[in-house]
Amino acid sequence: MNFESVEQAQKLWQYLPPEQQAEAHEYVVRAKSGSGETYNPTTGAWSKPTSTSTPGGYSAPKQTTPTKQNYVPGQKSWEDAISNISYTPRSFSDMQDEASTLADLQINPQLTQLQASLKKAIADAGNQKLNIEANYASVQPTAERLLEQAQKSGTESAIARGGGRSGAVEYEVGQMKRPINESVMQAEARKSAELTGVDNSLATVNDNYAQQVQALETHRGTLVAAQLAALKSGDTEMAMRIASERANLELQASTLLDNRDRSDRQFELDQSSIYGKSAGITGTVTLTDYLVSKGQSAPSWDPNTGNVSINGKTYTPEQLSSPDVGGYIQGGRWQLPESVVKSMM
Numbered sequence: 001m002n003f004e005s006v007e008q009a010q011k012l013w014q015y016l017p018p019e020q021q022a023e024a025h026e027y028v029v030r031a032k033s034g035s036g037e038t039y040n041p042t043t044g045a046w047s048k049p050t051s052t053s054t055p056g057g058y059s060a061p062k063q064t065t066p067t068k069q070n071y072v073p074g075q076k077s078w079e080d081a082i083s084n085i086s087y088t089p090r091s092f093s094d095m096q097d098e099a100s101t102l103a104d105l106q107i108n109p110q111l112t113q114l115q116a117s118l119k120k121a122i123a124d125a126g127n128q129k130l131n132i133e134a135n136y137a138s139v140q141p142t143a144e145r146l147l148e149q150a151q152k153s154g155t156e157s158a159i160a161r162g163g164g165r166s167g168a169v170e171y172e173v174g175q176m177k178r179p180i181n182e183s184v185m186q187a188e189a190r191k192s193a194e195l196t197g198v199d200n201s202l203a204t205v206n207d208n209y210a211q212q213v214q215a216l217e218t219h220r221g222t223l224v225a226a227q228l229a230a231l232k233s234g235d236t237e238m239a240m241r242i243a244s245e246r247a248n249l250e251l252q253a254s255t256l257l258d259n260r261d262r263s264d265r266q267f268e269l270d271q272s273s274i275y276g277k278s279a280g281i282t283g284t285v286t287l288t289d290y291l292v293s294k295g296q297s298a299p300s301w302d303p304n305t306g307n308v309s310i311n312g313k314t315y316t317p318e319q320l321s322s323p324d325v326g327g328y329i330q331g332g333r334w335q336l337p338e339s340v341v342k343s344m345m
Contacts, residue, residue, distance in 0.1 A: 081249075082246060082249050082250060082253060085242060085245060085246040085249065086242065086246070087238055087239050087242035087243075089235055089236075089239055090231070090235050095228055095231040095232060095235065096224075096228055098227070098231060099223075099224045099225075099227035099228040099231055100224055102223070102227045103220050103223035103224045103227060104220075106220075106223060107216050107217075107219065107220040107223070110216055111213065111216055114209055114212055114213060114216075117209075118205065118206070118209045121202060121205040122202065122205075125198050125199075125201065125202040128198045129195055129198050132191060132194045132195055132198070133191075135191075136187055136188075136190075136191040139184060139187040139188070139191075140184070143180055143181075143183070143184040146180045147177055147180055147181075150176035150177045150180060151176075151177070153176060283337050283338045283339065284326075284335045284336065284337055284338070285335070285336065285337075285338045285341060286333050286334070286335055287299060287308070287327075287333065287334040287335070287336050287341060288333060288334075289333075290338070290341050291310070291341070291345070294345065296310075296311075296345055308320065308334065310344045310345075311344065311345065313344070315344075320334060320336065325337070325340050326340070327340070
């Protein structure tokens with residue numbers, strides 16, 4: 001940490017965390033080497049054996065006394081950290097989308113597989129029907145050729161037996177054509193049966209496909225509901241855990257600050273027993289509240305030096321917290337004896 005002057009390092013010392021207090025001390029030691037001033041390791045202050053003028057008109061004792069510190073190391077950091085501990089519950093729409101996505105990951109691949117199986121079954125059925133048609137393609141041309149031969153042979157046979165009359169010829173030809181026609185009819189029946197078998201098998205495949213798709217979609221709905229319930233439960237648990245962690249940290253912080261306040265009061269009691277006066281236990285008021293209640297303007301505060309200005313006069317933190325004044329900071333505000341505050345008005 002960089003300091004602009006010895007005065008700044010001394011003024012800021014009691015408000016710094018331990019590691020930076022050490023830096024301030026080293027800076028002042030280097031700067032005051034050979035000055036003859038004495039260093040108080042408890043307060044971090046350098047002093048000469050002379051009296052000091054204070055706001056209330058008191059005379060400071062020659063001996064140095066410890067100055068009470070109210071700073072808790074890292075307080076600002078952990079207060080900021082606690083304030084940032086929060087959890088925003090997820091929206092129902094967001095969780096529903098995630099639940100649907102998780103269900104899709106299980107169902108969609110199965111649907112894709114079913115669709116591929118159906119497509120293959122349809123293609124196989126088409127190929128089977130083409131093969132059947134090809135197997136029976138020669139039946140009709142063969143039958144026509146045989147019937148033509150039967151017509152010719154029957155006519156010649158009837159004439160040769162002296163039956164040239166039309167009735168005899170027709171009878172002879174009919175007898176020859178009958179087995180040919182019966183064979184054709186049987187072949188057509190087998191063909192029709194085979195084609196019907198393919199169609200029936202494909203219909204069964206389609207029925208099974210529809211049932212499986214319906215079952216998968218039902219299962220999808222069940223999965224979405226289960227996943228959504230799990231996500232809602234997990235989200236609630238997360239919110240409760242974060243809230244619990246924050247509550248525990250706030251309790252720890254409260255305990256830490258409470259212990260600090262107890263330490264401050266013990267310090268005041270020790271001061272009273274050593275010097276015969278209380279450093280703010282009796283008749284102590286909050287500086288700002290007291291001035292405002294008496295119609296005065298609130299004091300101004302310099303965040304760089306810690307100086308407080310009242311009615312045009314400026315008081316340093318060292319002056320206000322000196323044993324003669326007995327001031328101390330509590331809850332971020334100066335507490336001073338009422339008599340001292342009156343002397344400042």
